[in-house]
Amino acid sequence: MRRRIISLLAALAAVSATAAQANDKVIYAVTTSSITVGHAAQSSIPNGLGLWKEHGLDVEVIGLSGATAGIQQVASGQVDYATVGTDALMIARSKGIKVKAFYTYAQRPIxxxxxxxxxxxxxxxxxxxxxxxxxxxxxxxxxxxxxxxxxxxxxxxxxxxxxxxxxxxxxxxxxxxxxxxxxxxxxxxxxxxxxxxxxxxxxxxxxxxEMPGNVLIAKEETITANPERAIMIARGVAEATIFGFANPEGSVRNHWKLYPSTAPQGEDSEKALKQSEHIFDARFDLMKLPPGVTKWGMNIDAKWKDLADATIEEGLLPKDFDVKSAYTNEYIDKINDFDAHKIEELAKKSAW
Structure with missing residues (x-):
C-alpha cells in the first residue's frame, strides 16, 4: 500500500512538473517578418543570455507581419505577448478588443x-x-x-x-x-x-x-491572471536593452549566431559589422530613456494623450476614447527591480 501511495505521489509530482513546464512556455511576437539586429532586445539578447530562462520562462520569439496581425493573435490567444505601435493598440481598444500595454519598448515612434x-x-x-x-x-x-x-x-x-x-x-x-x-x-x-x-x-x-513608440501588449485577462509572467517578460527586455547599449558589437554577433539568415554572406566582416550596427543603433536610439524618466518601460501620460488627440483628429478614434484604458504603469516598479550595474558589467565582460 505504501509503495502504491509513493508511486501515486511520484506520478502526481511528474504531472505537476509537466504542467509547470507547459505553463512556462511563452509565445512572444515581434510584429515584423524580418527579425533584424534592431530587434535584438526582444529576441537574441534575452534568449542568448538566458535572461528569460533565469526568470522561469521558455520564450519562443516569432515574427508576424504588422501590428494588426500581432493584436489579432494576442486577442485570439495564439500569442501571449507582442510588441505593436501605440496607435494600432488604441484603435483596437476602441473597437472593444481587450488588449493593453504594460511596457513602452520604444519611447519614440519607429x-x-x-x-x-x-x-x-x-x-x-x-x-x-x-x-x-x-x-x-x-x-x-x-x-x-x-x-x-x-x-x-x-x-x-x-x-x-x-x-x-x-x-x-x-x-x-x-x-x-x-x-x-x-x-x-x-x-x-x-x-x-x-x-x-x-x-x-x-x-x-x-x-x-515625440509621440510614444512601440509597446508590449497582452490580453487584460492574461496580465491579470499572471502578472508575474508579464513582469518577467518585460524585465528580460529591459535587461537586454541595457546589455545592448553596453555592448552593441557583441549583441550584433550574437544575433547573427541565433538568426543566421541575418548574418552577411561573403562580405567584408568589418564593413558588415558596421552596417549591422547601423541597423542596431537605428532601433536602440529610440529605446533611450527620455529626460526626466528613470525607469525602463514607463508609459508617459502626456505622450499618450497627444497621440490619442491626433488619432481622434484623424477620425480613427471616437472623441470620448479613454486613452488610459490602453495602458498601465502598475508593474513598472517591479519590472525595474533588478541590478542594472550587474547587467552592464556582464556586457563589458561578454565574450560575444
Missing amino acids: YQVVALKGSGITTADDLKGKTIGVPDMSAGSVPFLRSILKRSNIDPDRDVKWLSVGLGAPAANALRQKAIDVWAAWDTAVAALENNGFEFVQVAPDWAN
Whole structure:
C-alpha cells in the first residue's frame, strides 16, 4: 500500500512538473517578418543570455507581419505577448478588443518618412500632390503619416497618392526610378537602405517624433491572471536593452549566431559589422530613456494623450476614447527591480 501511495505521489509530482513546464512556455511576437539586429532586445539578447530562462520562462520569439496581425493573435490567444505601435493598440481598444500595454519598448515612434536628399522635399508641407510609398497599406507607417498630413492641411485621401512598394530591393527600385517621392517605413528598414548608399532627408515633423513608440501588449485577462509572467517578460527586455547599449558589437554577433539568415554572406566582416550596427543603433536610439524618466518601460501620460488627440483628429478614434484604458504603469516598479550595474558589467565582460 505504501509503495502504491509513493508511486501515486511520484506520478502526481511528474504531472505537476509537466504542467509547470507547459505553463512556462511563452509565445512572444515581434510584429515584423524580418527579425533584424534592431530587434535584438526582444529576441537574441534575452534568449542568448538566458535572461528569460533565469526568470522561469521558455520564450519562443516569432515574427508576424504588422501590428494588426500581432493584436489579432494576442486577442485570439495564439500569442501571449507582442510588441505593436501605440496607435494600432488604441484603435483596437476602441473597437472593444481587450488588449493593453504594460511596457513602452520604444519611447519614440519607429516610423520614418524619408525623401531622397536633393529631391526638394524637406517637410510635410511639401507632400501635397506627391506619391507616397509604403511597405503595404496595413503598415503602421500609414496611420502615422496620415496624421502628419492631416495636421499639415493635406487630405490624405485626395491630395496624395499611396503605393505599396514593399521593403528592401523593391522599395529601393521604386525610389531610384522615381515611382515614389517619399517612403514611409520604419527605422531598421530605412537604415538598411542607407547601408546600400541611399541618403535621406527626414520629413516627419518634430511633434510626430515625440509621440510614444512601440509597446508590449497582452490580453487584460492574461496580465491579470499572471502578472508575474508579464513582469518577467518585460524585465528580460529591459535587461537586454541595457546589455545592448553596453555592448552593441557583441549583441550584433550574437544575433547573427541565433538568426543566421541575418548574418552577411561573403562580405567584408568589418564593413558588415558596421552596417549591422547601423541597423542596431537605428532601433536602440529610440529605446533611450527620455529626460526626466528613470525607469525602463514607463508609459508617459502626456505622450499618450497627444497621440490619442491626433488619432481622434484623424477620425480613427471616437472623441470620448479613454486613452488610459490602453495602458498601465502598475508593474513598472517591479519590472525595474533588478541590478542594472550587474547587467552592464556582464556586457563589458561578454565574450560575444
